[in-house]
Amino acid sequence: MSELQNKNSWYDADKAHHIHPFMDPKYFDKNHVRVITRGEGVYIWDAEGNKILDGMAGLWCVNVGYGRQELIDAANEQMKNLAYYNSFFQSSTPTQIELAEKLATITPQGIDHFFYANSGSEANDTVIRMARHYWSIQGKPTKRIFIGRHLGYHGSTLAATSLGGMKGMHDMGGSLLPEFEHIMQPHWYTLGAGLTPEEFGLKAAKALEDKILELGADNVAAFIGEPIQGAGGVIDPPSTYWPEIQRICKKYNILLVADEVICGFGRTGNWFGSDTYNIKPDMMPMAKGLSSGYIPIAAVGFSKEVYSVLAEGGHIAHGYTYSGHPVACAVALANINLMERDGIVEMVRDDTGPYFRKSLQQLADTHPIVGELRGAGLVAGLQLVKDKENKTIFTSEEGAGLICREHCIQHNLIMRMVDQAMVASPPLTITRDEIDEFTEKAKIGLDLTAQHFGLL
Numbered sequence: 070m071s072e073l074q075n076k077n078s079w080y081d082a083d084k085a086h087h088i089h090p091f092m093d094p095k096y097f098d099k100n101h102v103r104v105i106t107r108g109e110g111v112y113i114w115d116a117e118g119n120k121i122l123d124g125m126a127g128l129w130c131v132n133v134g135y136g137r138q139e140l141i142d143a144a145n146e147q148m149k150n151l152a153y154y155n156s157f158f159q160s161s162t163p164t165q166i167e168l169a170e171k172l173a174t175i176t177p178q179g180i181d182h183f184f185y186a187n188s189g190s191e192a193n194d195t196v197i198r199m200a201r202h203y204w205s206i207q208g209k210p211t212k213r214i215f216i217g218r219h220l221g222y223h224g225s226t227l228a229a230t231s232l233g234g235m236k237g238m239h240d241m242g243g244s245l246l247p248e249f250e251h252i253m254q255p256h257w258y259t260l261g262a263g264l265t266p267e268e269f270g271l272k273a274a275k276a277l278e279d280k281i282l283e284l285g286a287d288n289v290a291a292f293i294g295e296p297i298q299g300a301g302g303v304i305d306p307p308s309t310y311w312p313e314i315q316r317i318c319k320k321y322n323i324l325l326v327a328d329e330v331i332c333g334f335g336r337t338g339n340w341f342g343s344d345t346y347n348i349k350p351d352m353m354p355m356a357k358g359l360s361s362g363y364i365p366i367a368a369v370g371f372s373k374e375v376y377s378v379l380a381e382g383g384h385i386a387h388g389y390t391y392s393g394h395p396v397a398c399a400v401a402l403a404n405i406n407l408m409e410r411d412g413i414v415e416m417v418r419d420d421t422g423p424y425f426r427k428s429l430q431q432l433a434d435t436h437p438i439v440g441e442l443r444g445a446g447l448v449a450g451l452q453l454v455k456d457k458e459n460k461t462i463f464t465s466e467e468g469a470g471l472i473c474r475e476h477c478i479q480h481n482l483i484m485r486m487v488d489q490a491m492v493a494s495p496p497l498t499i500t501r502d503e504i505d506e507f508t509e510k511a512k513i514g515l516d517l518t519a520q521h522f523g524l525l
């Protein structure tokens with residue numbers, strides 16, 4: 070049966086049997102699922118035969134683009150040779166070891182030990198358990214609370230949901246665990262009225278100090294933040310924010326966790342968001358771009374200092390069956406080698422990143438419904454506003470974001486919308502010509518949305 074004949078039965082079967090993450094099943098009362106069947110470079114194809122520019126790199130993860138033979142071969146060879154062995158109980162496999170060694174060379178200075186998991190969520194569960202263990206070993210068992218941020222995203226397990234600051238997720242089934250607190254996100258455009266970005270950066274960081282004082286430093290284990298908040302709408306902080314956050318963490322003896330799940334592996338024009346913002350994290354969860362999404366794998370990087378305490382503490386009672394899955398490690402290793410060989414990080418930093426930002430900045434400056442451009446390198450957010458002068462954001466009832474997303478898809482461009490902002494995170498291999506195509510299509514989506522509201 071051909072793909073086109075197959076598609077209707079896929080649509081029906083999906084509706085009959087498949088539960089989708091982050092969607093309202095009622096959507097399928099009137100619509101059918103979009104079935105993606107193939108990918109190559111920055112493009113994906115759906116079952117209708119449409120060729121679509123994937124402006125999201127899947128879910129912020131397909132950093133080297135689709136269809137890379139080097140990654141396919143790595144998986145194939147590893148499966149043939151040794152499909153699986155675990156890393157529990159004094160065992161290891163060559164790819165687990167080689168990947169850890171490689172990660173130590175590309176992660177920020179001081180990060181040199183790695184624990185493997187299968188997803189960003191599991192990596193963050195690992196962070197929570199290890200941070201509490203770290204304090205407990207040092208005779209400070211009351212240091213347990215994690216402080217995150219509103220609109221932070223750290224995953225979807227119970228603990229990762231609690232770490233994140235997504236209210237809708239907390240509300241579902243009463244999912245917010247005790248000992249998790251949240252402070253304001255460093256978003257100058259929406260929260261910084263009357264202050265310069267630099268003044269506002271200090272104010273947003275001060276919220277951490279206030280929270281620590283309110284809770285008592287003896288009760289706080291760690292602060293966690295994404296260098297740039299991704300799923301929260303691509304919120305890049307003012308330049309004063311991270312230095313002040315680091316000063317506060319040091320002053321009150323709080324661990325600093327940089328969640329690099331989106332920012333890692335070249336996204337911001339350096340290997341890690343921590344490089345871009347000069348952050349010296351104690352722990353560093355990473356996932357998505359680690360394998361360019363070809364296979365699930367995640368890791369947590371630990372500083373020498375934190376690891377040395379953990380090593381003192383005896384038995385580490387934590388681990389996943391697939392921690393360091395040898396096939397996943399082989400693919401991640403091939404992914405990093407490919408990025409190094411092709412100079413992908415340097416390309417994003419020096420060429421395609423600046424070009425992408427220039428194109429989008431022009432759009433943001435001139436378009437009637439774009440309030441600001443956010444992000445760095447090849448991750449961007451465009452805030453949709455109905456009044457540019459007064460920074461009035463569309464309401465969710467008006468739904469400009471959904472309308473714009475739909476117009477983009479109609480024109481074969483995938484962008485995501487978060488809180489009335491359009492976000493983009495294309496494969497890092499995107500060329501200048503493909504960036505032009507991206508910008509043209511995004512402009513059509515924005516134009517049609519503006520017309521819908523009589524603003525163009």
Ligand SMILES: *Cc1c(COP(=O)(O)O)cnc(C)c1O
Pocket residue numbers: 187188189190191193222223224225295299300328329330331356357
């Ligand atoms: C996607 C994401 C996670 C969760 O990763 P999963 O693999 O979906 O569990 C954690 N942190 C950040 C910053 C993310 O963007």
